Amino acid sequence: MNNFITQESIDEVALKTDIIDLISEYVPLTQRGYDWWGCCPFHNEKTPSFKVSPDKKFYYCFGCHAKGSAINFVMEMEKLSYPESIEFLAKKYGVQLEYKENIDGAKRDDNTKLKEEYIDLYGRVSISFHYMLMETEAGKFALDYIMKRGITKDTLERFRLGYAPADRTWLKKFLLKKNYSNDFLKNSGLFSKNYPDIAFFSDRLMFPIFDRRGNVVAFGGRFLRGNSEKSPKYLNSGDLIQYKKGSTLYAFNFAKNSIREKKTVIFCEGYMDCIAYHQCGLTYAVAPLGTALTEEQIGLVKPFVNEILLSFDSDGAGQNATKRAIIMCRQQNITVRVIQLKGGKDPAEIMLNFGRKTLTDEVNGAILDSNYLLSKLLEVYPKNSPEGKAKASLDFFSYIDALQSDVQKDACLEQLGRTYGIDQEAIKKDYNNRGRLSKRIAKKENIAQGNAETLENIKLTAELRAVLTAITDNAGLFQQMRAEISSDDLDDPLAKKIFTIMEECFKNETFSVGTILNRCDDPNIKDLIIQSVQEYSEHAEKSVLDSINLIKRNSLERKRLNLLNEIQSLQDSVLTEDREKLKDILSQKVDIDKQIALLKG
Numbered sequence: 001m002n003n004f005i006t007q008e009s010i011d012e013v014a015l016k017t018d019i020i021d022l023i024s025e026y027v028p029l030t031q032r033g034y035d036w037w038g039c040c041p042f043h044n045e046k047t048p049s050f051k052v053s054p055d056k057k058f059y060y061c062f063g064c065h066a067k068g069s070a071i072n073f074v075m076e077m078e079k080l081s082y083p084e085s086i087e088f089l090a091k092k093y094g095v096q097l098e099y100k101e102n103i104d105g106a107k108r109d110d111n112t113k114l115k116e117e118y119i120d121l122y123g124r125v126s127i128s129f130h131y132m133l134m135e136t137e138a139g140k141f142a143l144d145y146i147m148k149r150g151i152t153k154d155t156l157e158r159f160r161l162g163y164a165p166a167d168r169t170w171l172k173k174f175l176l177k178k179n180y181s182n183d184f185l186k187n188s189g190l191f192s193k194n195y196p197d198i199a200f201f202s203d204r205l206m207f208p209i210f211d212r213r214g215n216v217v218a219f220g221g222r223f224l225r226g227n228s229e230k231s232p233k234y235l236n237s238g239d240l241i242q243y244k245k246g247s248t249l250y251a252f253n254f255a256k257n258s259i260r261e262k263k264t265v266i267f268c269e270g271y272m273d274c275i276a277y278h279q280c281g282l283t284y285a286v287a288p289l290g291t292a293l294t295e296e297q298i299g300l301v302k303p304f305v306n307e308i309l310l311s312f313d314s315d316g317a318g319q320n321a322t323k324r325a326i327i328m329c330r331q332q333n334i335t336v337r338v339i340q341l342k343g344g345k346d347p348a349e350i351m352l353n354f355g356r357k358t359l360t361d362e363v364n365g366a367i368l369d370s371n372y373l374l375s376k377l378l379e380v381y382p383k384n385s386p387e388g389k390a391k392a393s394l395d396f397f398s399y400i401d402a403l404q405s406d407v408q409k410d411a412c413l414e415q416l417g418r419t420y421g422i423d424q425e426a427i428k429k430d431y432n433n434r435g436r437l438s439k440r441i442a443k444k445e446n447i448a449q450g451n452a453e454t455l456e457n458i459k460l461t462a463e464l465r466a467v468l469t470a471i472t473d474n475a476g477l478f479q480q481m482r483a484e485i486s487s488d489d490l491d492d493p494l495a496k497k498i499f500t501i502m503e504e505c506f507k508n509e510t511f512s513v514g515t516i517l518n519r520c521d522d523p524n525i526k527d528l529i530i531q532s533v534q535e536y537s538e539h540a541e542k543s544v545l546d547s548i549n550l551i552k553r554n555s556l557e558r559k560r561l562n563l564l565n566e567i568q569s570l571q572d573s574v575l576t577e578d579r580e581k582l583k584d585i586l587s588q589k590v591d592i593d594k595q596i597a598l599l600k601g
Helices: 007-016 019-024 070-078 082-092 110-135 140-148 153-159 170-177 182-186 252-262 271-279 295-304 316-331 347-354 356-364 369-380 386-402 406-420 424-432 434-448 462-472 475-484 493-507 513-519 523-534 540-570 576-600
Strands: 003-005 030-032 035-038 050-053 058-061 099-101 162-164 204-210 216-223 234-236 264-268 307-311 335-338
Touching: 003 007, 003 082, 007 070, 007 082, 019 035, 019 050, 019 058, 019 070, 070 082, 082 110, 110 140, 110 153, 110 162, 110 170, 110 204, 110 216, 140 153, 140 204, 153 271, 170 182, 204 252, 216 271, 252 264, 252 295, 264 271, 271 347, 271 356, 295 316, 307 316, 316 335, 316 369, 316 386, 335 369, 347 356, 369 386, 369 406, 386 406, 386 424, 406 424, 424 434, 462 475, 462 493, 462 523, 462 540, 475 493, 475 540, 493 513, 493 523, 513 523, 540 576
Parallel strands: 264 307, 307 335
Antiparallel strands: 003 099, 030 035, 035 050, 050 058, 162 204, 204 216, 216 234
């Protein structure tokens, strides 16, 4: 029977919703007289023009003219439908909704109910995992591991850390006994897609991932024992109906009040780093979830902060992540500082070895992003070399481009000049001609490396076109591609190189255009990727799938040719071992002929 929310229930939700309390979770508000004011969350502004009237239960922006009730606000901020927004507010303010039969055939959004059911499931599973860690012999080794890293029981309870049993069939049996259906569990993300009775997480330390309201919506699992070469260090839930990785921040539910009060946030590397910061009283730390930082994640904290502190690893990947995050934050006009951890490789190690004060001092000593970037450039490009000065300048110009203030741009160009001893007139001239300068340096590097190939004369083969197109659609198309072919199937060396980089990013769950570009050391490949992204077509999927078919066929044809050469070299031999080998090769050829015929047909 189809149902929808009664008008009486909608009226009760509207009556009980505290619009100031609600909007303050997203936008800092200041009271002026009867009304409250803040910067509008729907457009960029520095002077507050967003008014919330508690007596009218209404908001209005004098800048972009956004307006509405609490329900409208939730619809816009949480991207929910009208019924979903009512249910969101009902849950928040303790209203029991009533539904009535809808004779017009409209119905409550099935997705809303399904989301709630999966949120409930994940909450219950997290409690079970937590019990396994804290109370069972099976989880004792995981508990010993985490406590040896300095994490207290209070912190374990707060973040509800758990242990997924080594028996990969346990979870399914347990949940079936709790009357969950096979079909419901199959699509939950808790089990293998190919083997639905096998748990996705097993024998791992478990980190529940909470949404901003404190509901468990996903998991991350840390590898602790066994063959580390066969198991990734961290295994993370993929996108689910109740969870989108790129728009969620780990620990944001715990951190949001501190972020609002401090007007500052720490973006750190992962679960353990984030937990260490919180245990040391630095409760405004959050972490991206196994991916590079996204604009959506920055958008979650932007209404509350004046500055962002970055705390990523000091290795090459961490430095690339830091630079990319700096550019993204500066493009959104947010001040950035970088925490440089000197006492250990990560916050958890510093907390364990040196204590809370040392970690706090490291955070308080965070340096401005321009100082950080210039210090890293000095490690790569010597200041006494004309070539080094030119390359350092070009590298720093991408940061200058991200700045939103002309005054800031001028000040940072002066800072670059002082650091490298370059005349200001020369710097500004190069900055204004940075496009031509970039091409000139890239061409020199190609010649120096004995590589005369430039972007203009790279032959865009079907293989190269396919892998470039697969990048543009993020991980979706590449996932289809890698299921059908491997780098060994590719004949084009550039395509093979890019495919290998994509595979590394995919396995590390960091697949994005930005991370792929960061791993490329050839400026021509970078330009090819950027050009391909700019030329993205809605027919990308068909183009890639057609190319995969062609690549498979060409690969098989090459294998067939090699087999024919081997057959020719062995067919006159009278040695028994050669005759056996020939028999095996002929069998392989027959199999390849069948595969080629299927692809052609």
